[in-house]
Amino acid sequence: MNETTTTTVLDQQIELRITGQPDVKNMYGSGHIRPTEVTIRYMPSGLHAYVYGRWIREDGEVTDAPCSNRYAAHKDDVSDWPDWLADLAKTWRPARTDRKACIQQIPTPAETAPADESPHVYMDAVQDSAAWAYALTKAGQIPEALEHVEAMERLLAVYRRAVGA
Template structure:
């Protein structure tokens, strides 16, 4: 009998965006003033949708909703607007077996296409992760010290577990 497994097939990130440059409307005239970006990370590749308001060719913004769809096979976002490629690289989820601090595992969309702003976001993300790991290590060290003290006093906090760690 095989062990049950679960594999993430897709992860989606939905972002509210402001201040991004307009993108050419792929399906008609005018441009799109972006207000949302949805990034879908899949085993088969990466997809993005940009939602916003339609801007006429003469520059007049309308209330009409409009969207563009983008696809990147094998992570190639070179045909995407630069800011969208940067967002895709910045928000790319890490997998459980992945160490986000390893510089040799930076993705090509970061190392080849990233702006300084995107790189700054990666630095901030790595610093947040470092703080979280440092906090976790501090909590675990503190917990271990408390357990050692309890064991020395003859106490054992886990019901149903012997002091040698075996189950009763």
């Protein structure tokens, strides 16, 4: 192990219990979601938000069925999010907001990872990059999506080294 070590916060997440927010359209089926909880993840490349709540049928009947929506914002563009969710993301943003400074401090896994480091850490990062690549591709932002694909390739190379493949 190196005699000097570095710790860099890659992302921060906050979980909020909420009441009184307007229902949001269920992205994955019929009806709406009556929000009860929100998880917002702040990353150098943008934001993810998960809205959890109860499913409301099209006819307005409240059910006990849990339901959730996932929102992604590349480079903090929350313009397609519900206004109240965008406001929460801005209100609860961690103190560090200088994305460029944060990105410059993040070393690449290939530069910093010892071969014996837990491989699941890399799979978590690959999963996050894949989610961004999917969302950006779906939004037609191919060059940005390809940046995440390249990051996945680097992460997979380090993963292979970590597992001895």
